[in-house]
Amino acid sequence: AENEPSWETPCSELLIYVSTPGCDGFPSLDSKEDYKLSISRGSMLLSAETVWGALRGLETFSQLIGRDESGTYYINETEIVDFPRFPHRGLLLDTSRHYLPLRAILETVDVMAYNKFNVFHWHIVDDPSFPYESSTFPELSKRGAFNAMTHVYTASDVRTVIEYARLRGIRVIAEFDTPGHTLSWGPGAPGLLTRCYVGKAPSGIYGPINPIVNSTYQFVTSLFQEVSTVFPDSFLHLGGDEVDFTCWKSNPEIRAFMKEMGFGEDYKKLESFYIQRLLHIVSSLGKGYIVWQEVFDNDVKLRPDTIIHVWKENSMQYLNEVANVTRAGYRALLSAPWYLNRISYGQDWIAAYKVEPLDFAGVPEQKALVMGGEACMWGEYVDVTNLTPRLW
Amino acid sequence: SRRTMSRAMGLVGLLLGLVVVPAVLVSTNLRRGAPRTETEPEPSGWELAADAVPEDSLWPLPQWVRTYPRQLQLAPSRFQLVHGAGSSAGPGCGLLQDAFRRYYEYMFGHSRWRTRGRRPLAARAEPELFQLQVVIEAGDPGCDRHPQLTSSEAYHLTVTEPVAILKAYEVWGALRGLETFSQLVHEDDYGSFLVNESEINDFPRFAHRGVLLDTSRHYLPLKSILTNLDAMAFNKFNVLHWHIVDDQSFPYQSIYFPELSDKGAYSSNLIYTPTDVRLVIEYARLRGIRVIPEFDTPGHTQSWGKGQKDLLTPCYKGRQPTGSFGPVNPIWNTTYDFMTKFFKEISSVFPDELIHLGGDEVDFSCWKSNPEVKEFMKKQGFGTDYAKLESYYVQNILDIVSSYNKGQMVWQEVFDHKAQLKPDTVVQVWMANNYAHELSSVTGAGFTTVLSAPWYLDYISYGQDWKKYYSVEPLNFPGSEKQKKLVIGGEACLWGEFVDATNLTPRLWPRASAVGERLWSSSNVTNLQDAYKRLTNHRCRML
DSSP states (O other), X not given: OTTSOOOOSOOOOEEEEESSOOTTSOOOTTOOOOEEEEEETTEEEEEESSHHHHHHHHHHHHHHOEEOTTOOEEOOOEEEEEOOSOSEEEEEEEOSSSOOXXXXXXXXXXXXXXXXXXXXXXXXXXSSOOOBOOSSOTHHHHHHSSSTTTSOBOHHHHHHHHHHHHTXXXXXXXXXXXXXXXXXXXXXXXXXXXXXXXTTEEEEEEEEEOSSOHHHHHHHHHHHHHHHHHOOSSEEEEEOOXXXXXXXXXXXXXXXXXXXXXOTTOHHHHHHHHHHHHHHHHHHTTOEEEEEHHHHHTTOOOOTTOEEEEOOOSTTXXXXXXXXXXXXXXXXXXXXXXXTTSOBSSOTHHHHHHOOTXXXXXXXXXXXXXXXXXXXXXXXTOOTTTHHHHHO | OHHHHHHHTTTSOGGGHHHHHHXXXXXXXXXXXOOTTOOSOOOOOOOOOTXXXXXXXXXXXXXXXXXXXXXXXXXXXXXXXXXXXXXXXXXXXXXXXXXXXXXXXXXXXXXXXXXXXXXXXXXXXXXXXXXXXXXXXXXXXXXXXXXOTTOOOXXXXXXXXXXXXXXXXXXXXXXXXXXXXXXXXXXXXXXXXXXXXXXXXXOOSOXXXXXXXXXXXXXXOHHHHHXXXXXXXXXXXXXXXXXXXXXXXXXXXXXXXXXXXXXXXXXXXXXXXXXXXXXXXXXXXXXXXXXXXXXXXXXXXXXXXXXSTTOEEEEEETTEEEEXXXXXXXXXXXXXXXXXXXXXXXXXXXXXXXXXXXXXXXXTHHHHHOHHHHXXXXXXXXXXXXXXXXXXXXXXXXXXXXHTTOEEEEEHHHHHTTOOOOTTOEEEEOOOTTHHHHHHHHHHTTOEEEEXXXXXXXXXXXXXXXXXXXXXXXXXXXXXXXXXXXXXXXXXXXXXXTOOTTTHHHHHTTHHHHHHHHHHSOTTOOOHHXXXXXXXXXXXXXX
């Protein structure tokens, strides 16, 4: 009959051709993920420059296979040429607000691969808990995790995640957010956090990391030395968001320091002082860094290769922020319109889909600085019982 | 052992054993943290914060609670839930036997207690609590009956050594009391099971406390429904409003009209067989939960038309039928012949005293387009008021269902469009806009009412929206005392447009718990901080 598909001889193999070796390496921002898929009578060929492209092509190939009413598997003759528009396509999971067991993370990484995501942004610690088991500072998780026996990521767990992700062409970028968002670091690192004061006496409450004592920088150096070794990706996310200055302002030693340094009342300068030293430390460890947008907004002096992560969403202003960041010459990542933790009724995927990251006034060189973006699933109301249906 | 579980299910036959056993396993897994595949012994207790008071674990908050600092310990290998002397219920009461086992497992887990070491209790200071004795006071305990609106759910719990006593008028109160008792038992840092001496007097504020599940927009597998019945029991809900069919699909396998699901279900495996339905009803009954089915007509019936020709109204464009169909055709006798037979089946399949007949959101445009219908409107003298035609239809259905000795529940439009209801028809208020005014009108006209308008849980939003559900006061409307008494309760609704088995449980719970407490507890239990404390404990326990 005219409209019946013409069944050809059964296809028996998909040949995969990769031109550049690199099976044992890690994916990076510069990895090529291009691939070509050629399905025709007699031959099925997937060719890619790198293994990462081959992974993308395999996913696509698996999506092309259909099954007819009698259960026969088939595939149409197809030609596909594919490559990603943006090289950084990430997903953020927050394992501090709620601990996520390993299986939840691995399951998420699987689904990321189905959707060709290539960066797992692991917001591993924050105010509520410190689940990362540090070999240099074991007290951090001992005192800072929700439960030091059960709600931690051991070195082995971390290796498992990194390898599981690698096998799917996914980079793991760890975020150790400082100087704010660090309350859980306090119990395991006495003297690290700023003591807040009420008048002349400490109130018992702690604030951001204390930026004026040498011990802070010794600690930070050691910790990031470890983190740089544990996480093989060339980038670390250093956080830097939502630093509340009130505690710093209340502390007399810090006020004295501000005077000494001639910072006046501008605590952004103090934040800048900390971040710059942090960037220097991390840089000398051979890593690149990503920071949240406040670091840029607060005029911290940054290195030119810093990547700025745009997250603040106030009615489309985020595109202005992307414009500003790129105009200043920095690379940008977009997350503002993609805070998936902010659920709402109905088909809200449509709003996320309609976002156009380059819809701002700027020259092509600027637009080229937008590396991509990340969907964020902050964990205030998310744990293993609802993560998967909320995210996908 | 598996055999014991099957036997203990009582009315459920051996054939159902295979289905039932996994369901029972699911039900207990839901309560204790172990995920399905892990083989190590499940953690059995849950821990309160160091400075917690025993009430911090109760949800919903009982009407009257007194706890004392003195603690008693429980030894899982010795502790028993038993029938007390003078109880009208005994070992023949399958419902209570089943509950005893279920609550024992909730409190102590499946753990192999017999093989654990026996450290003499003398090492501890606290006296031992050996039993909870359950005493049913009514001459007819109700073991083999189905719960009703007028069932007694009151109970009195005294926890003191050497035995605790749970008194209830009927078995339904015992079920509620067992849930509360299980919420009082906790583990200390060393794993010892403890309970504070306490006395509780409890009964529900509202008699109708329901959850609506929609199995038409998305089919819900049996396991999903049963898991939710378990969660409902943890929260003392007592009505499952099963919105079983609608426009999108007809999963109910009818005995008289098999074509309805043959043609109307999403697929031949996405149906509820008579066995499935019986299982849901029995599973619910064992938890003191009524199952009120809703067969919504004349609107919301697209899927009915697939398997029942000439039931729905053909729509017209001018003089030509368009090929599409509207609501049930109210003017043909065949419609009422069908409904008579169909509701005869429903009345016998579903034992509850009520059937929900729907009656919401009837779109008149198709009726208006149909020349025969227009002719009928003229003949009846309805003018152009199609609400009158809707009422004409609804009244006929009410009569049909009445003749089978069933009461009816309807959505508010049926009342709003002035259909003549039976005096005991229950009106469900769902439209959010100015629902207090609607409550006034409905109760002012003398009808009993169930409130859902502020509790559409399918309308998700970011953050702790449980607070807004908790803060609803159902009787906050202008009306006399007599009117307020006509508000028999409420229902949390989880419509299925965006819900299926992959996300139902985390979407419904613990948000529905807020509604559960509002409907059970006293009207002055409104403190959000206290509720937060108890709800967080309760939620972790439910997991």
